[in-house]
Amino acid sequence: MTKVGILGGTFNPPHIGHLVSAAEASEQLGLDRVLLMPVFLPPHKEAHADPGPQARLELCELAVAGDPRLEVSSLEVDRGGPSYTVDTLRAIHAAHPEDDLTFIVGGDMAQSLPTWREPEGVLRLATLAVAEREGVEREDVRERLAGLAGxxxxxxxxxxxxxxxxxxxRRRVSEGRSIRHLVPDAVAERIAQRGWYRRGEP
Known part of the structure; x- marks a missing residue:
């Protein structure tokens, strides 16, 4: 059995916070690998300067290069349309039924789980791993989710x-400021090469 973590997001662009979250989950929860999974459509219409799903997928590939714990999944990008966590977990489980799945979220996202599509389905298919961050107490999350099976x-x-x-x-790039050390060097270089996120970009 392989323990697989899944970190979904827009990754517009991926940054050190995403990578640290994936690495900490891997280390602390004993995961064999963590998949970064960019969505096809950003979940919020106000996501600005989106260079497109293929571009965000490419940036994720550059971000994880060289770290054997981290991989990128194109499942949601390939599928297209809006993404629902329960559908993604079902697809992964169908392809790899022997894998033990862990879905990684921040505390704010964990609090919103009851509003997701089929939240109990999510908990049947995967362990929910919540990143402890300032401002969201563990007991608050437990209390919010207590009514859910799983x-x-x-x-x-x-x-x-x-x-x-x-x-x-995105704001720093649009202002002509450096993003070095906030993203892997390869990500910063590709953004500069392609001119993504510059002022005036859609």
């Missing part, structure tokens, strides 16, 4: 506080 499948791992976000990075 709530005992929620686990927690420590996440260093990193005040970096994709929106911050």
């Amino acid at each position: 709530a005992e499948r929620v686990v927690f791992f420590d996440m260093p506080r990193l005040d970096v976000s994709s929106s911050l990075l």
Whole structure:
């Protein structure tokens, strides 16, 4: 049995916060590998300057290069359309029924689980691993999810506080400021080469 973590997101662009979260989950939860899985469509219409799913997939590949614990899955990009976690987990389980799945989220996302499509289906298919961050208490998450069947499948791992976000990075690029050390060098170089996120980009 292989223990596989899944970290979904827009990754517009991927940054050190994403990588640290994946690495900490891998180490603390004993995962064999963690998949970064970019969505096809950003979940919020206000996601600005999206260079497109293939571009975000490419940036994720560059971000994880050289780290044997991390891989990239194109499942949601290949499928197209809006992505629902329960559908993604079903697809992974159907392809690899022997894998033990762990879905990695931040505390704020964990709190919203009851509003997701088939939240109990998510908990049947995967352990929910919640990154511990300032401002979201473990007991608050437990209380919020207590009414769901499978709530005992929620686990927690420590996440260093990193005040970096994709929106911050897009803004820095649009202002002509450096994003070095906030993303892997290969990601910064590809963004510069392609001119993604510059001021005036759609």
